[in-house]
Amino acid sequence: MSVIPAAVSRFFHRTASSPHFYALADRFIPWLTAIFILLLAAGLYGGLYLAPTDYQQGDSYRIIYIHVPAAWMSLFIYVLMAIMGAIALVWHMKMAEVMLVASAPIGAGFTFIALVTGSLWGKPMWGTWWVWDARLTSELILLFLYLGVISLYGAIEDKRAAARAVSILALVGVVNIPIIHYSVQWWNTLHQGPTVSKMGKPSIHVEMLVPLLLMAVAFKFYYLIAALQAAKLELLKREASSQWVKTLLEKQA
Amino acid sequence: MSLESFLYMGGYAVYVWPSYALTAVVLIANVILPVLQRKQLLRQISLRQKREKR
Numbered sequence: 001m002s003v004i005p006a007a008v009s010r011f012f013h014r015t016a017s018s019p020h021f022y023a024l025a026d027r028f029i030p031w032l033t034a035i036f037i038l039l040l041a042a043g044l045y046g047g048l049y050l051a052p053t054d055y056q057q058g059d060s061y062r063i064i065y066i067h068v069p070a071a072w073m074s075l076f077i078y079v080l081m082a083i084m085g086a087i088a089l090v091w092h093m094k095m096a097e098v099m100l101v102a103s104a105p106i107g108a109g110f111t112f113i114a115l116v117t118g119s120l121w122g123k124p125m126w127g128t129w130w131v132w133d134a135r136l137t138s139e140l141i142l143l144f145l146y147l148g149v150i151s152l153y154g155a156i157e158d159k160r161a162a163a164r165a166v167s168i169l170a171l172v173g174v175v176n177i178p179i180i181h182y183s184v185q186w187w188n189t190l191h192q193g194p195t196v197s198k199m200g201k202p203s204i205h206v207e208m209l210v211p212l213l214l215m216a217v218a219f220k221f222y223y224l225i226a227a228l229q230a231a232k233l234e235l236l237k238r239e240a241s242s243q244w245v246k247t248l249l250e251k252q253a
Numbered sequence: 254m255s256l257e258s259f260l261y262m263g264g265y266a267v268y269v270w271p272s273y274a275l276t277a278v279v280l281i282a283n284v285i286l287p288v289l290q291r292k293q294l295l296r297q298i299s300l301r302q303k304r305e306k307r
Contacts, residue, residue: 049259
C-alpha cells in the first residue's frame with residue numbers, strides 16, 4: 001500500500017516475520033518479568049500493608065487491589081483483541097491473528113478473577129455472593145465471549161479460517177465493552193460507581209490509590225509476558241515444519 | 254502490626270486471602286502452561302526431524 005511510508009511498512013513486515021518475532025519475544029520477556037515483579041511487590045506492599053483500613057468496609061476493601069485491576073484488564077484485553085481482529089481481517093496480518101488467539105485465555109483468566117473476587121467481596125459487603133444486575137451479568141457475558149473465542153478457534157481445523165472466524169467474533173462482541181463500563185450509571189445496581197475515573201478528584205485516599213495504580217500497571221506487564229509466551233507456542237504449533245523452526249532447534253541442540 | 258493481625262485482615266481473612274490465592278493460581282497457570290506445552294512441542298518436533306534424517 002502506497003499510503004503507508006516505506007519505513008513503517010518495513011518495520012511491520014519484519015516484526016510480522018515469525019523467527020524475528022520469536023527472537024524479539026525472548027529478548028523482551030526477562031525485562032518485562034523484572035519490571036512486573038517490582039511493580040507487583042510495590043503494589044502488594046502498599047495495598048496490603050501500608051494503605052489504611054477503610055472506615056466503612058474495614059480490611060475487606062483490600063480485595064480492590066486485584067478486583068479492579070483484573071476487571072480493567074478484562075475490558076482492555078478484549079478491546080485489544082477486537083483491534084487485532086480488525087487488523088487480521090483487513091490486512092491478513094498473521095501476527096495479529098496469533099496475538100488475538102494468544103490473548104484470549106489471559107483475558108478469560110482476568111474476567112474469571114474479576115468475577116470471583118467480586119463475589120468474595122460482595123458476600124461480606126452486600127450480603128450476597130451474586131446478583132443478576134447489569135454490571136455482573138455483562139461481565140459474565142464477557143467471560144462467555146472469551147470462552148467462545150477459545151473454543152471456536154480450537155474447533156476449526158484450518159487455522160487461517162479459524163483466525164478469521166474468531167476475528168469476527170471478537171469484533172462483534174466488542175459492543176459488550178461500553179455496556180459493562182457504563183452499566184453502573186445506566187442501571188440501578190448494587191455495584192458501586194466508578195471510584196478512580198470519576199470527573200475531577202477520584203474519591204479515594206492517595207495512599208489507597210497509588211497501590212491500585214501500581215497493580216494496574218503490573219497487570220499490564222503481566223499481560224505482555226503471558227501473551228508473548230502464548231504467542232510463541234501458537235507460532236510453533238502453526239509452523240512446526242518450517243525452516244526457521246528447524247534452525248531454531250539446531251541452535252538449541 | 255503483628256503478623257497475626259496482618260493475616261487476620263480485620264476479620265475478613267476468609268474473603269481477602271482466597272481472592273489473592275485464586276488470582277495467583279490463575280496468573281501463574283496462564284504463563285506456565287504455554288511454556289510447558291512449548292517445551293513438549295519442541296521435543297516432539299526435534300524427534301520427528303531426527304526420524305526424517307535417517
